[in-house]
Amino acid sequence: MSPKRVSPEDTKSQPAPAPTPQAPQPTSLKAETTKGQLLGGVSAAGRARLTCKGKPVAWQDIEWYTGKHGEHLGTSQTDARGIAEMEGGSISDIFSSIMGEIGGYSVKYLGNDEYLPSEDHGRIVPLFGIGS
Numbered sequence: 001m002s003p004k005r006v007s008p009e010d011t012k013s014q015p016a017p018a019p020t021p022q023a024p025q026p027t028s029l030k031a032e033t034t035k036g037q038l039l040g041g042v043s044a045a046g047r048a049r050l051t052c053k054g055k056p057v058a059w060q061d062i063e064w065y066t067g068k069h070g071e072h073l074g075t076s077q078t079d080a081r082g083i084a085e086m087e088g089g090s091i092s093d094i095f096s097s098i099m100g101e102i103g104g105y106s107v108k109y110l111g112n113d114e115y116l117p118s119e120d121h122g123r124i125v126p127l128f129g130i131g132s
Contacts, residue, residue: 026115027052027111027116028052029049029118030051030102031046031107032046033124034105034123037123045054045087046105046107047083047086048062048107048122049081049084050082050118051082056081056082056083057082058114060115061076062075062108062109065106065108067103067106068103070110071129074086106121107119107120107121114118
């Protein structure tokens with residue numbers, strides 16, 4: 001049996017199939033344990049890695065907070081390896097300082113059309129003493 005022949009006019013009148021929208025993919029955000037100075041307020045640097053199915057997710061915004069979603073510290077972007085870093089500076093407000101000391105820090109990825117949101121909590125290991 002020979003294949004069915006289609007005239008060029010028939011193909012022009014056929015609508016192209018609509019692309020199937022892809023569901024957002026799950027992400028994993030992992031915050032690292034960091035060391036921080038506690039005298040005169042919390043001062044620490046945070047680092048987190050955003051992945052999707054084990055592969056880095058680059059150029060995405062990560063939100064940083066003291067404790068578990070306390071004071072918003074700022075936003076940084078993941079690099080080509082999916083790593084975002086935030087220098088916490090000094091949090092001199094006593095409540096925020098205690099939240100950072102006891103509760104560590106939180107990172108949150110809000111997601112987009114391509115990726116689902118995720119979040120994690122990192123610990124701050126205190127360095128006591130002057131000049132530590």
